[in-house]
Amino acid sequence: MLISEFARVTGLTRDTVRFYARLGLLQPQTSGKGGRHPYSVFTDKDIQAEEVIRIAQSLGMSLKEIAAFNQERRKGHLTSERRVEIMSAQLVSLEAKATELEVMISYVRAKIHWLKGDQQGPEPDFENYARLNTRFNADDNDKPLPTLS
Amino acid sequence: MLISEFARVTGLTRDTVRFYARLGLLQPQTSGKGGRHPYSVFTDKDIQAEEVIRIAQSLGMSLKEIAAFNQERRKGHLTSERRVEIMSAQLVSLEAKATELEVMISYVRAKIHWLKGDQQGPEPDFENYARLNTRFNADDNDKPLPTLS
DNA sequence: CTTGACTGTGGAGTGTGGTCCACAGTTACA
DNA sequence: TGTAACTGTGGACCACACTCCACAGTCAAG
Numbered sequence: 001m002l003i004s005e006f007a008r009v010t011g012l013t014r015d016t017v018r019f020y021a022r023l024g025l026l027q028p029q030t031s032g033k034g035g036r037h038p039y040s041v042f043t044d045k046d047i048q049a050e051e052v053i054r055i056a057q058s059l060g061m062s063l064k065e066i067a068a069f070n071q072e073r074r075k076g077h078l079t080s081e082r083r084v085e086i087m088s089a090q091l092v093s094l095e096a097k098a099t100e101l102e103v104m105i106s107y108v109r110a111k112i113h114w115l116k117g118d119q120q121g122p123e124p125d126f127e128n129y130a131r132l133n134t135r136f137n138a139d140d141n142d143k144p145l146p147t148l149s
Numbered sequence: 150m151l152i153s154e155f156a157r158v159t160g161l162t163r164d165t166v167r168f169y170a171r172l173g174l175l176q177p178q179t180s181g182k183g184g185r186h187p188y189s190v191f192t193d194k195d196i197q198a199e200e201v202i203r204i205a206q207s208l209g210m211s212l213k214e215i216a217a218f219n220q221e222r223r224k225g226h227l228t229s230e231r232r233v234e235i236m237s238a239q240l241v242s243l244e245a246k247a248t249e250l251e252v253m254i255s256y257v258r259a260k261i262h263w264l265k266g267d268q269q270g271p272e273p274d275f276e277n278y279a280r281l282n283t284r285f286n287a288d289d290n291d292k293p294l295p296t297l298s
Numbered sequence: 299c300t301t302g303a304c305t306g307t308g309g310a311g312t313g314t315g316g317t318c319c320a321c322a323g324t325t326a327c328a
Numbered sequence: 329t330g331t332a333a334c335t336g337t338g339g340a341c342c343a344c345a346c347t348c349c350a351c352a353g354t355c356a357a358g
Contacts, residue, residue, distance in 0.1 A: 003336090004334070004335090013317075015317055019315075019317090033325070033335085034323085034325090035323065035324060035335095036323070036324095036336090037324085037337070039324085039325095040335090048276050052275055059209050059246065062314075087264065088261060090257050091257045091261065094250060094257060097208065097250060098250050098251070100207065100208065101208060101247050105243050108239050108240045115229045115232050115236065116233060119229070126197050127197050127200075151304080151305080152304090164346075164348075168345075168347090182305085182355070183305060183306075183354065184353065186305070187305090188304090188305055206345095212344080213344090
């Protein structure tokens with residue numbers, strides 16, 4: 001498919017598509033058509049790549065990071081050992097994000113629960129949820145964690 | 150504490166601290182000291198706020214979104230019904246992020262597993278993991294999902 | 299009272315991630 | 329063959345999130 005159709009199915013603008021292509025995030029084939037400035041041809045692979053871009057970006061990854069990630073998703077001229085290394089590093093960082101996200105979610109849930117109840121007891125405090133990450137640190141804290149129900 | 154100490158404990162630069170304060174993300178008290186340009190005084194509350202900023206930002210929220218979130222963490226001059234509404238909206242968006250993150254994580258894990266094995270069978274394909282989100286859509290797909298082990 | 303380390307203010311500059319536009323070449327269809 | 333709809337290129341411009349800088353006022357220790 002050509003750029004306009006690709007833009008339509010992905011919901012990007014043509015400018016953004018070209019922008020991503022310049023950064024190497026999308027790697028359309030060049031068609032025979034278009035003369036001196038050959039037309040770009042996009043395939044399902046590019047649609048998948050765009051999905052990864054959208055999701056990864058919404059999770060706070062920069063386009064540069066996503067480009068690295070995406071290179072791995074494509075034809076790898078790397079040893080599979082190296083690919084495992086790279087994917088494992090990705091996994092660590094994604095899991096770290098997941099942990100932070102769980103902290104945020106449990107905090108927000110506790111706050112909603114507190115607000116919906118009669119607001120007895122202390123207002124949930126982000127610090128206590130942040131500590132879920134760090135409870136095994138050297139400077140252990142003595143405040144009890146609030147229970148959720 | 151004054152701005153330099155606050156910057157030191159949070160790991161921000163003084164400029165960034167002032168930038169956040171201008172945006173209302175941090176709301177230091179003003180000290181008696183400093184004359185015409187009173188010194189800002191930061192407390193533990195600001196340290197907590199900064200933690201929320203850092204985490205939320207790493208999860209792809211803009212400073213504007215975080216400001217709205219943070220306003221809610223502070224003294225609420227809003228009804229608790231309104232606060233529940235706002236926190237619930239936050240919760241929905243955080244849970245959506247968590248789902249996307251799980252998709253990414255399961256994809257990366259499958260890829261590592263495939264790479265570590267003898268690479269029999271098809272290379273894991275992001276599309277199949279993305280579909281975990283959308284499997285109940287109208288246009289159901291017929292490809293089976295690959296199993297992880 | 300000096301001096302060095304701190305403070306705030308205002309403004310310019312940077313990198314990222316786009317967005318807009320004019321222009322010119324190409325294609326497809328009538 | 330005309331023409332409308334497409335294509336790429338180059339460059340200006342934008343918002344966001346900082347970052348740097350010069351300058352001037354303030355504080356605290358000696």
